[in-house]
Amino acid sequence: MNERPRYSIVAPCFNEEVVLHELYRRICQVMDQTGEPWELVLVNDGSRDRTPEIMRELHAADPRVKVVDLARNFGHQIAVTAGLDYARGDAVVIIDADLQDPPEVILQMIDRWKEGYEVVYAVRTERKGESWFKEFTAKLFYRIIYRITDVDIPLDTGDFRLMDRKAVEAIKRMRERHRFIRGMTSWVGFRQTGVHYVRERRFAGETHYPFRKMLKFALDAITGFSYLPLQLATYLGFTIAGLSGVAALLVVYARLFMGTAPFYGQATTLVTVLFLGGVQLITLGIIGEYLGRIYDEVKGRPLYLVREVLGFDEEETTKEPRQTTEDGGRRTKDD
Numbered sequence: 001m002n003e004r005p006r007y008s009i010v011a012p013c014f015n016e017e018v019v020l021h022e023l024y025r026r027i028c029q030v031m032d033q034t035g036e037p038w039e040l041v042l043v044n045d046g047s048r049d050r051t052p053e054i055m056r057e058l059h060a061a062d063p064r065v066k067v068v069d070l071a072r073n074f075g076h077q078i079a080v081t082a083g084l085d086y087a088r089g090d091a092v093v094i095i096d097a098d099l100q101d102p103p104e105v106i107l108q109m110i111d112r113w114k115e116g117y118e119v120v121y122a123v124r125t126e127r128k129g130e131s132w133f134k135e136f137t138a139k140l141f142y143r144i145i146y147r148i149t150d151v152d153i154p155l156d157t158g159d160f161r162l163m164d165r166k167a168v169e170a171i172k173r174m175r176e177r178h179r180f181i182r183g184m185t186s187w188v189g190f191r192q193t194g195v196h197y198v199r200e201r202r203f204a205g206e207t208h209y210p211f212r213k214m215l216k217f218a219l220d221a222i223t224g225f226s227y228l229p230l231q232l233a234t235y236l237g238f239t240i241a242g243l244s245g246v247a248a249l250l251v252v253y254a255r256l257f258m259g260t261a262p263f264y265g266q267a268t269t270l271v272t273v274l275f276l277g278g279v280q281l282i283t284l285g286i287i288g289e290y291l292g293r294i295y296d297e298v299k300g301r302p303l304y305l306v307r308e309v310l311g312f313d314e315e316e317t318t319k320e321p322r323q324t325t326e327d328g329g330r331r332t333k334d335d
Helices: 020-034 051-061 076-086 105-114 132-148 165-172 181-187 211-225 228-257 266-299
Strands: 007-013 038-044 065-070 091-094 119-127 157-164 192-199 306-310
Touching: 007 020, 007 076, 020 038, 020 051, 020 105, 038 051, 038 076, 051 065, 051 306, 065 076, 076 091, 076 165, 076 181, 091 105, 091 165, 105 119, 105 157, 105 192, 119 181, 157 165, 157 181, 165 181, 228 266
Parallel strands: 007 038, 007 091, 038 065, 119 192
Antiparallel strands: 065 306, 091 157, 119 157
């Protein structure tokens, strides 16, 4: 029977063969200072390089390293979810494997946790090695999310955070498919505080978050925590309908009292029809985004599938990470 860890470090990995050894070394260096038992839960998110082999080597050399090998690439947020499902610590830390988030900050998080805070998030005061476009879009995204959602999501924070077991269990009950972990963490509440740090350059390798993935991530965040796009479509419809009504009255007035209408020609009609058609398509697109997410939810497929786990007791690898749902249903270990 493995000793129950006080702390769990969850690190999702996708093609991170060049950083895994350094990640392990720095995590050990930091966590050994606590003098308490800990575990490092490495989640392989369908890597195509030597990442899974290196994970097995690290586990063989140090049983504190646990491995969750997913059946394919399910995405960063799902990989984090798998790590949270398997993590056993009283406090769980989420950290990216690329070492842009310095493991040394974990000690500050632990200090705040011991003061009584149940969620300790890391606030980026500086982002080294990132383009002006990446910094600008990131700041813009966080401020838009802060304005349009009812959840108080702290500015300039990522998934790098520590959560008490109570907060982890609350998030494990939330099984939506299009996940925004930092928003979910804010939604569950509890006592929360932040620590400030400088985000470093990536230790090695290339980013796995190109613009296309960042855009999808932003859409998941907005649709998951705000109805504003749907409300904007409604407001836009009322606005155009109102303007059309005013325009119709003006045309009637012009024909009755000015003798000839100042609006004539097919060009005006064509532009008006194309404008209204564009507005309708945009509105349908917004509705389609929400409808597609509803469709994904009602299919009821598991969030992820696991190929192999290493370092967990048999009873832990077969247990259901989610408790009985409100309607009496159950979830399997692959959920």
